Amino acid sequence: MSRIWRPISGVVFAAGLLSTACSGGDGGGGADDASPARGGSGSSQVLVENCVGEKITFKAPPGKIVTSNAAGLEILLRLGAGPKVIGTGFPPAKGALPADLADQAAKVPVLGRTVIPKEKLLGSGADAYIETFRPTRGAHVGPRPEEFKAAGIQVVQLRSTACAAEQSGPRKDLSAVTEDIERMGTLTGTSERAREIVAGMQKTLNTVGERVAAVPEGQRPTYFVFDFDAGSKEPTAVCGKQVANAVITLAGARNIFRDCDADYMKTGWEDIVDKNPDWIQLAVRNRGSEKADDKAFDEAERFLKSFPATRGLTAVKEDKFLRIRSERTTTPGVANAETVERIARTLYPDKFEDVR
Structure with a gap:
């Protein structure tokens, strides 16, 4: 394996093209990840902790928010904070959200179909910029810290993805994702709704956990996320530090790249052949319609069945494919x-016969 890399289309995008993670916010110490500041009676200050211990202070919950992509936007919409969102980049494609959320998302101004242009972001009038992925070190395509500060914009990161590189060991649960949802709830004054969302997610996870718990680790099927949009010439390994590793692990499977000490890395087909996964997820970005999605899934499957290096894989020969969009696995949220x-x-149908 070699360099760290992030897919570039849809919601999962090249971190090097994003704005810098650092903000010009006031520092704060000894606070929770997102909590009211310990100030005088009636204080409405909020402290938020980003990656590498960076603390951001808001004198009051931000009323004008811009999101870097659809992941952050969806979380805010689910929290009921949609009216606070004044712009987004990488907007959700048609069909990506439930109808009620899609209607709300349609009202949010699109500042960039992909990465928001620097001038639009700085001139947006936002108090806060929600960043899903941190840029690669040394990349400054977006605003620099001093430019954010001059514009009065503070950057808040979704730590489950932005801080993945700092975490120790593989990600095995969704605590970082649920913490992000709770942090966004604190930030926007919607903590009660955040707790409801997290409780619903935990109920789903508990149901699955009860049914797969008895399966010994060594007997759990191996699983490969084939990020078709990331390119097939040099495939991408979705590694142990990525949210997807937690999703796969909790589902009772073993990510073939769980020991890869990164979130993403480029790899070679020979490595995938050596690992010979039992199941393959055909991961494609939302194309805007079910028909277009199906076409992309078909293309990914045809590639694996025709490519000399992969057509002999167990999963390919046995048609053990899952058609699940990339965003639902690799970016944080209820999905x-x-x-x-x-x-x-899909992997354990007999264990769910009594559950709708």
């Missing part, structure tokens, strides 16, 4: 828990 259940139901 992660739903995907855990979907994978588990």
Whole structure:
């Protein structure tokens, strides 16, 4: 394996093209990840901790928020904080959200179909910028810290993805994702709704956990996320530090790249052949319609069945494919828990016969 890399289309995108993770916010110490500041009576200050211990202070919950992509936007919409969102980049494609959320998302101004242009972001009037992925070190395509500060914008990161590189060992649960949801709830004054969302996710995860717990680790099927949009010439390994590893693990499977000490890395087909996965997820970005999605899934499957290096894989020969969009697995949100259940139901159908 070699360099760290992130897919570039849809919601999962090249971190090097994003704005810098650091903000010009005031520092704070000794606070929780997102909590009211310990100030005088009636204080409405909020402290938020980003990656590498960076603390951001808001004098009051931000009323104007821009999101870097659809992941952050969806979380805020589910929290009921949609009216606070004044712009987004990488907007959700048609069909990516439930109808009620899609209607709300359609009202959010699109500042960039992909990465938001620097001038639009700085001139947006936002108080906060929610960043899903941190840029690679040394990349400054977006605003620099001093430019964010001059514009009065503070950057808040979704730590489950932005801080993946700092975590120790593989990700085995969705605690970082649920913490992100709770942090966004604290930030936007919707903590009660955040707790409801997290409780719903945990209920789903508990149901799956009860059914797969008895399966010994060594007997759990191996699983490969084939990120078709990331390129087939030099495939991408979705590694242990990525949210997807937690999704796969909780579903009762073993990510073939769980020991890869990164979130993503480029690898070679020979490595995948050596690992010979039992199941393969055909991961494609939302194309905007069910028909277009199906076409992309078909293309990914045809590639694996025709490519000399992969047509002999166990999963390919036995048609053990799961058609699940990339966003539901690799970016933080409620869909992660739903995907855990979907994978588990596919791998262990007999364990879910009594559950609708």
